Amino acid sequence: MVRLGIAGTGIIVQEVLPLVSQWGYEPVAVCGTPATEDQTKELADKYTNGVYYNTYADMLKDANVECIYVAVPNFLHYSFVRDALAAGKNVICEKPLTSNLKEAQELETAAKDAGLFLYEAITTVYLPTFKKTKELLDQIGTIKLVSCNFSNYSRRYDAFRAGTVLPAFDPKKSGGALMDIGLYNLAWLIGLFGEPKSVRYEANIERDIDTSGVMTLDYGTFKAVSVAAKDCSAPWRYVIQGTEGYLLMDTPANFCMDIKIHRNDGNEEKFELNPESRLECEFRVFAKQMAENDLKSCYEALAESVLVSKVQTAARKDAGIVFPADEA
Template identity: 45%
Template sequence: LEAITNQYLTNYKKIKEAIKTIGAIKIIECNYSQYSSRYDAFKQGDILPAFNPKMGGGALMDINIYNIHFVTGIFGEPQKVSYLANVENGIDTSGILSLDYGDKKVVCIGAKDSTAPIRTIIQGDKGAIIIDGPTSTIDRFTIIDNQNKSEIVDFKVHTHRMYEEFTEFERIIRESDVETMTNHLDHSEMVMSIVDKGLDSAGISLG
């Protein structure tokens, strides 16, 4: 089991239900941009794990991974993947991952070299879902229809973002729920396949 918080959050499950109310999905934008406390050291030549290619560092493998899990946990595997990255010293300090689903387009923005409002927007032809804050926590979300009528939704079980994840891990182990474990493993393998394709398209090697 991969310890990726958003897959186990009740608010995430509620988003999957709420998507049905906003019509055909057209555009998804996830922006998780947060200036890293280690970036200044990186620019001075002190390569810490967060920016070390040999240790899986970089924006796509770190901060943007939550966006990928968020999107694919709802929409599955995309048809095409490409990554436009800002590369310094062989590692992506920020970048835009494009996921093409044919009938819907996704951009996942991850940045460790700059800061912006952290927000995710799912746009349908009947409305939109907005998440203010990172896709790793999903503290709450807002549904807005085309008449600008809005509803704030919050079904979180606990204030700590890892609570629901650990509770589910305990249940899976206690009940020997191999089916659920296998489904989560398949999801994680799909995400890492997308990461590999993105890194390849940007010419980044983490070897």
């Protein structure tokens, strides 16, 4: 069992903690802030035998913690991961790994130099339907066009319009549509097709942050389009079009619940490969690799996370979206 210290007390932590012990982990500590102490203590009483901290530095000193799960606002990911690696801890970091490419590269180097595990927790590429999609690509001929749409109207956008800027829409906290749901699209595309030759990002920008946008990726022999929106909604739709047929997924890329193949001869098949929790697959993989000391597989996944960071950094630059981390 991986002895896990949790940094954060938000929604994703409350989703992970009740289940993580089933996936190869023993939650041994949770860390919040003095302002969230009541909530932190409540989580600790339920899941970590009452062990909690109000400062991250104190949790990093806990010798019983061997791996840190970082689930704090985006702009803090880099410093939290950096400090955990410096303290000799393995790390699972919620997506996005960092705010930009420079930070991602620094963390990749730090993890490798220390011989530690570092994972980006992005559900997409670990889900069975994603893996099935990869297997089916050869059956639709030469890829010509790819499109994906992940659009969810956010209640936080109501607050944003009313003048309250929450982290999800705060450029100072590395927010925005691309860094939230758009990153799942990007992980899906890069996981399937690798690095594009070029990327453009046309974004709807309000108060210096993208509330929605359209990204185009040029793969040379085919083109891809990614739509991500937090200011409007639309049906989720992921389509890979080839000369012999197409693949269709109508669930968002962070769930990947089913995939359908339609061949030009009219033959269709649908595959539904749903885990009990969308988080289960990634956490099981991380625990298995740590148990087997499989740093090679870890670093291969980390390289892909760095590539996603490279493309999102280029996309933001194209749209003129600047985070404080870009100017550091």
